[in-house]
Amino acid sequence: MxxxxxxxxxxxxxxxxxxxxxxxxxxxxxxxxxxxxxxxxxxxxxxxxxxxxxxxxxxxxxxxxxxxxTTNETSFFRDMKPFQLFDNDVMPHIKAHNIDNNVRIWCAACSTGQEPYSLAMNINEKKIAYPGLSFDIQATDIDKKVLQKASEGIYSQFEIQRGLPITLLMKYFTQMQSYGEKWEMKEDLRKMVTFKYLNLLESYASMGKFDVIFCRNVLIYFEPETKSDILNRLADCLKPHGVLFLGSAETINDLTDKLTTFKDIRSIHCLKQPK
Ligand SMILES: C[S@@+](CC[C@H](N)C(=O)[O-])C[C@H]1O[C@@H](n2cnc3c(N)ncnc32)[C@H](O)[C@@H]1O
Structure with missing residues (x-):
């Protein structure tokens, strides 16, 4: 039909x-x-x-x-490079500029949770490098079904195999006895991320200000005016030193005057400093 x-x-x-x-x-x-x-x-x-x-x-x-x-395609450490950049380029910058010792991170279209949990694992693995810093990871999506799955932290063998190194699997997950093919995230990691509903077309007033925003692989579905509106409002949610990660196929070009490329890295953006 x-x-x-x-x-x-x-x-x-x-x-x-x-x-x-x-x-x-x-x-x-x-x-x-x-x-x-x-x-x-x-x-x-x-x-x-x-x-x-x-x-x-x-x-x-x-x-x-x-x-x-909605297209909910995602995976642990998707594209890998952004997570390396987060550790090696962004976190040293945040550490140098953050003034309240609380690093706030927002995954703005988190799907079933692999992206915010990958960041949580990165942070946990490097926590010795972040003395005195606490982390608050907020993860939002328009789709309540994926948010429910994300907050449960239970993944299939297929989902686990996509991007999660075996060392991190062994450290942060337990195999569910009654569901042989499923892996459950340990509570300590699960508790590092707060999931909630947020439609990117609506107000971000409840979110506050962030050191880091991940908004990856969602703007591609929108028209230029919508992308522009979202980018301008995400820029307003950044702390003065904050950075925004976009997906590898996404750009700010001709869409916002508020942002510029961070350290010449194509997928990361920061606020334009006043001249
Ligand atoms: C392809 S996934 C990307 C997931 C993750 N960011 C990544 O890169 O792996 C896109 C997500 O955007 C969400 N989405 C689509 N429109 C949205 C909107 N208006 N507000 C919030 N989330 C939206 C979908 O529900 C979906 O989970």
């Missing part, structure tokens, strides 16, 4: 307004493949019936629809 033009127009508009995710017509197949199972799970025969139910004002269904359309 193919998605009708009117249903596509209605759905793509709804998804963009609610989440920022922009879907051009060549992504029709994505809407179909993600929303048909959702329609069926509500005993609806097709996407038109789903659209009619949403038009009828079913707010819960809109939430499920947005969650179905």
């Amino acid at each position: 193919t998605l009708g033009t009117q249903d596509f127009a209605y759905l793509s508009d709804l998804i963009r307004k609610k989440s920022g995710i922009s879907l051009s017509e060549d992504k029709m197949y994505l809407i179909e493949s993600r929303l048909l199972p959702l329609a069926r799970s509500h005993s609806l025969h097709n996407i038109t019936e789903l659209v009619n139910k949403v038009r009828g004002g079913d707010a819960g269904l809109v939430v499920e629809l947005i969650e179905a359309m």
Whole structure:
């Protein structure tokens, strides 16, 4: 069954307004493949019936629809380099400039938690280099299902194999006896990260100021005006010496005047200093 033009127009508009995710017509197949199972799970025969139910004002269904359309691809130490840069370039800078001894980190589209937990492991492994510093890691996402999984800290063998070194697996996880293929994160590490719902299109007022923000592999789904708005508001959440990590395919070019490249490292940005 193919998605009708009117249903596509209605759905793509709804998804963009609610989440920022922009879907051009060549992504029709994505809407179909993600929303048909959702329609069926509500005993609806097709996407038109789903659209009619949403038009009828079913707010819960809109939430499920947005969650179905998010792409939650992630892995431990994804791309590796940002985590090395965090240790070798960013943390010495933060240590030199942080004035309250509390390093605040925000993973602004954390998916199932591998990114903030990778940072937590990095910090734990290097804690001897950070005497007197405490760390507060906040992790947010629009998708409550992934946040639930992230806060449980339970990962499959497949998820573990993607990027987690065996030494860190042995140190920070235990194999669950009754679920042979699953690994549970130890409580000390799990408690280092606080997960909560935040839609990047909405206010960041509850978040406060940060030394480091990771906002990786989410801006790629948005239109330039949305990227620009988000980058400007993330810049406002940085402490004066704070830095922002973007994904390797993401850039600030032509999107914000508030940020500039940190130490010529393409994926890290800091506030432009007043001239
Ligand atoms: C591809 S994952 C990236 C995860 C992680 N940052 C990484 O790089 O591995 C993108 C995440 O962005 C989230 N997302 C999409 N739109 C969002 C929005 N408007 N506000 C907050 N999170 C959003 C999705 O739910 C998804 O978990």
